[in-house]
Amino acid sequence: MSRSPTFPATDLHGWYVQAKRDLPWRRDPKPYKVWISEIMLQQTQVGNVIAYFLNFLRKFPSVSNLADAPESEVLSAWSGLGYYSRGRNLKKAAQVMMSEHSGKVPETFKELIKLPGIGPYTAGAIASIAFEQPLPILDGNVKRVLSRFYLETDEKKLWSAAESVVRSWHQRKGKPSEINQALMELGALICSPRAPKCSQCPLRKRCGAKDNSAAEFYPVGDRKLTTSKQSHALLLLERQCAAGQEFLLEQRSGSEPWLKGMWQFPIIPLAPKENFKLARCRGNVAKRFSSKLGQRIQVKRYLGKINHQITRYKLDLQVIRAELIGRQASLSSVYRWVPELELQQFAYSSILKKTLALAKN
Numbered sequence: 470m471s472r473s474p475t476f477p478a479t480d481l482h483g484w485y486v487q488a489k490r491d492l493p494w495r496r497d498p499k500p501y502k503v504w505i506s507e508i509m510l511q512q513t514q515v516g517n518v519i520a521y522f523l524n525f526l527r528k529f530p531s532v533s534n535l536a537d538a539p540e541s542e543v544l545s546a547w548s549g550l551g552y553y554s555r556g557r558n559l560k561k562a563a564q565v566m567m568s569e570h571s572g573k574v575p576e577t578f579k580e581l582i583k584l585p586g587i588g589p590y591t592a593g594a595i596a597s598i599a600f601e602q603p604l605p606i607l608d609g610n611v612k613r614v615l616s617r618f619y620l621e622t623d624e625k626k627l628w629s630a631a632e633s634v635v636r637s638w639h640q641r642k643g644k645p646s647e648i649n650q651a652l653m654e655l656g657a658l659i660c661s662p663r664a665p666k667c668s669q670c671p672l673r674k675r676c677g678a679k680d681n682s683a684a685e686f687y688p689v690g691d692r693k694l695t696t697s698k699q700s701h702a703l704l705l706l707e708r709q710c711a712a713g714q715e716f717l718l719e720q721r722s723g724s725e726p727w728l729k730g731m732w733q734f735p736i737i738p739l740a741p742k743e744n745f746k747l748a749r750c751r752g753n754v755a756k757r758f759s760s761k762l763g764q765r766i767q768v769k770r771y772l773g774k775i776n777h778q779i780t781r782y783k784l785d786l787q788v789i790r791a792e793l794i795g796r797q798a799s800l801s802s803v804y805r806w807v808p809e810l811e812l813q814q815f816a817y818s819s820i821l822k823k824t825l826a827l828a829k830n
């Protein structure tokens with residue numbers, strides 16, 4: 470550690486008691502709720518998680534409900550949170566809990582980390598918040614606070630620092646759940662990535678970064694994912710059915726970079742200069758979709774563009790409405806005609822919702 474001032478855990482805890490946000494998973498931190506909230510909070514801001522958390526708990530109030538639910542229902546409840554593998558892993562982990570842990574969230578780090586979707590940070594968070602075990606958490610917020618406080622950027626040393634804070638607090642009869650959440654909350658509310666509010670911070674007297682105004686330089690070396698821009702054409706193919714109207718969906722392969730394995734309107738990549746205002750481009754795209762489906766289609770109308778970000782991919786999706794022409798071939802099993810009223814039962818992604826809204830305008 471570059472410098473080792475005593476960590477003012479009592480001051481931090483005092484601040485936390487006054488300033489902590491009233492969050493639904495904090496009111497009643499049962500292990501199941503803590504687990505679901507921690508998975509949702511990976512890569513997603515608290516403000517965006519609350520409504521999803523409440524809805525998810527209404528739909529799947531226990532480990533057994535979640536384990537028994539069809540994956541499509543779980544993904545439907547997850548829709549909009551992104552990183553869908555988290556939703557899939559929740560269901561898989563619930564099944565392991567049913568078969569190996571009597572339907573309960575396991576208590577130890579060793580058992581937690583074996584579950585799908587749970588890494589060292591989440592295992593520590595669940596064990597400390599739900600079971601009061603003195604284990605460290607080093608999420609982005611905690612890392613930033615400790616990195617600035619100790620003027621340290623080495624990840625291993627920051628894990629040791631987080632461990633030392635929670636262990637010594639526990640030795641003094643403090644609750645691990647509270648000191649860990651206090652560190653996380655401080656990073657979220659005060660020690661923000663830009664312009665930290667040092668004058669309101671309970672650590673300011675001993676914080677290294679505050680002393681030399683270096684806060685914005687810590688932590689350094691954070692891996693920033695570069696954003697990738699992609700253009701695609703999205704095919705809205707509909708036909709009449711007994712229930713009214715049905716749409717063609719395609720199940721994306723598990724090797725796609727985004728929305729892996731999810732049902733979605735068929736999509737093909739576009740070259741940077743392909744312009745939908747040109748009839749030639751619409752003709753080319755219709756040909757490519759026809760060859761993908763093994764069925765001829767004809768573009769009826771260009772509906773407009775949807776912008777959407779999934780993980781690090783910034784997508785612009787050019788939506789076309791089309792119709793089948795010629796003899797109707799049987800489609801491969803990755804395609805399915807789905808009546809409009811049943812779309813909700815499939816993984817109801819934000820792209821799907823945006824496309825339908827565009828089509829109804």
Ligand code: SF4
Binds near residue numbers: 617666
């Ligand atoms: S004093 Fe400033 S830089 Fe240091 S932990 Fe507090 S908010 Fe962060």
